[in-house]
Amino acid sequence: MSAHGAPQPITARKGGPLRGTADVPGDKSISHRALILGAMAVGESRITGLLEGQDVLDTGRAMRALGAEVVGHGAGSWSVHGVGVGGFREPDSVIDCGNSGTGVRLIMGAVATHPFATTFTGDTSLCSRPMGRVTDPLALFGAQAVGRSKGRLPLTLVGASDPVPVRYATPVPSAQVKSAVLLAGLNAPAETVVIEREATRDHSERMLAGFGARIATEDTPEGRVITLTGQPELRPQDITVPRDPSSAAFPVCAALIVEGSDVLVPNIGLNPTRAGLFETLREMGADLTYENPREEGGEPVADLRARFSPDMKGVPVPPGRAASMIDEYPILAVVAACAEGVTDMPGVAELRVKESDRIDAMAQGLCAAGIDVDEGADWWKVTGRGPNGVPGGATVAARLDHRIAMSFLCLGMASQQPITVDDAGPIATSFPIFQPLMERLGADFGGRDS
Numbered sequence: 458m459s460a461h462g463a464p465q466p467i468t469a470r471k472g473g474p475l476r477g478t479a480d481v482p483g484d485k486s487i488s489h490r491a492l493i494l495g496a497m498a499v500g501e502s503r504i505t506g507l508l509e510g511q512d513v514l515d516t517g518r519a520m521r522a523l524g525a526e527v528v529g530h531g532a533g534s535w536s537v538h539g540v541g542v543g544g545f546r547e548p549d550s551v552i553d554c555g556n557s558g559t560g561v562r563l564i565m566g567a568v569a570t571h572p573f574a575t576t577f578t579g580d581t582s583l584c585s586r587p588m589g590r591v592t593d594p595l596a597l598f599g600a601q602a603v604g605r606s607k608g609r610l611p612l613t614l615v616g617a618s619d620p621v622p623v624r625y626a627t628p629v630p631s632a633q634v635k636s637a638v639l640l641a642g643l644n645a646p647a648e649t650v651v652i653e654r655e656a657t658r659d660h661s662e663r664m665l666a667g668f669g670a671r672i673a674t675e676d677t678p679e680g681r682v683i684t685l686t687g688q689p690e691l692r693p694q695d696i697t698v699p700r701d702p703s704s705a706a707f708p709v710c711a712a713l714i715v716e717g718s719d720v721l722v723p724n725i726g727l728n729p730t731r732a733g734l735f736e737t738l739r740e741m742g743a744d745l746t747y748e749n750p751r752e753e754g755g756e757p758v759a760d761l762r763a764r765f766s767p768d769m770k771g772v773p774v775p776p777g778r779a780a781s782m783i784d785e786y787p788i789l790a791v792v793a794a795c796a797e798g799v800t801d802m803p804g805v806a807e808l809r810v811k812e813s814d815r816i817d818a819m820a821q822g823l824c825a826a827g828i829d830v831d832e833g834a835d836w837w838k839v840t841g842r843g844p845n846g847v848p849g850g851a852t853v854a855a856r857l858d859h860r861i862a863m864s865f866l867c868l869g870m871a872s873q874q875p876i877t878v879d880d881a882g883p884i885a886t887s888f889p890i891f892q893p894l895m896e897r898l899g900a901d902f903g904g905r906d907s
């Protein structure tokens with residue numbers, strides 16, 4: 458089992474305003490997909506702006522174990538020499554995906570239609586997450602999962618030697634499940650079809666089309682129907698990874714709640730399947746503007762400007778928006794704590810099976826910091842105490858979850874008393890430069906006691 462070493466506690470306390478420009482790293486979802494599809498193309502793909510977080514590095518290592526050549530050239534520039542669809546070889550040892558649900562689920566899909574066995578594991582967080590949601594549809598292709606009784610890692614996936622195409626309606630709103638099925642469908646004959654009731658992030662579909670696969674998306678009364686024609690020859694690509702809106706969320710939200718702040722976060726991907734948080738913040742009354750809106754590499758992009766917003770009000774967040782902001786609920790809860798009134802977040806059962814049970818992790822930490830939270834199986838409500846109203850003065854558990862750690866450090870920047878996160882180590886999975894970037898803006902992590 459992997460681990461990131463000794464716990465690294467960090468304390469955030471109220472300092473001056475946050476000011477300046479925040480250059481956040483590349484998009485994690487797109488980075489995983491660039492490495493995996495690069496490994497399945499014939500020839501060399503070049504990637505710039507790749508997120509060099511631990512999750513993505515673990516996926517790069519897995520692609521090497523499956524036979525692709527993956528080389529880092531520094532500063533986010535990488536090349537991947539792919540082996541072609543159907544060209545992966547049996548790995549010599551266990552694939553350890555660390556903390557990454559996206560990594561393990563997408564790679565399971567990619568190997569499921571190859572005639573060999575792959576054993577997967579991860580850290581204690583990943584080993585507690587459900588894998589049946591992926592191994593069930595992969596079984597329809599003819600792959601067999603052997604492992605722990607509850608469908609958790611470690612498990613071995615024996616790939617189908619004679620795969621059949623699949624038509625699958627996803628029972629949960631999950632881009633990871635959708636992508637696993639599509640990646641498996643690449644090495645199956647004829648058409649693989651995925652139907653999703655709620656649209657989830659569509660980076661796999663966009664990138665598969667970019668690599669030359671035949672893929673069509675149609676919105677029907679049944680939901681969104683995605684049809685992929687199997688066994689294409691994928692052509693290598695030059696990919697520029699846009700910056701991650703889920704990472705941008707942290708400096709943006711910190712600026713909204715820290716008095717006097719004014720922060721510019723340039724070049725942020727605003728794909729509608731990812732931008733739900735920013736819409737919600739604007740509904741709350743956030744001073745958040747999109748500057749210089751444009752298109753880059755087929756994705757809408759803008760520079761975000763966030764200023765301290767003392768008049769924010771709690772809002773009901775429509776459940777239909779959940780998929781487009783699923784990773785942003787923890788930091789939204791922090792903003793909600795600093796707004797007036799109740800922020801109601803229904804339809805979010807998926808939050809309970811992320812890197813941690815994010816409703817429980819946030820509820821416990823917020824309560825310790827003096828904020829009221831009500832919760833049920835698939836909903837929660839945060840009652841805000843207004844700007845400068847959060848007592849703080851708590852030590853909270855990050856639970857091996859990068860977004861929980863970053864969310865509470867942002868809260869500590871705005872609360873009356875400091876907030877200590879027991880272990881900031883997991884932040885390296887998605888946003889390795891979080892601490893220096895926030896410090897350059899003016900954050901005070903001076904209470905660091907590691």
Ligand code: S3P
Pocket residue numbers: 485486487559630631632633634636658783784807
């Ligand atoms: C991701 C999909 C989401 C998200 C995760 C990244 C992806 O997970 O939470 O951080 O890259 O496909 P689910 O598909 O489980 O909702």
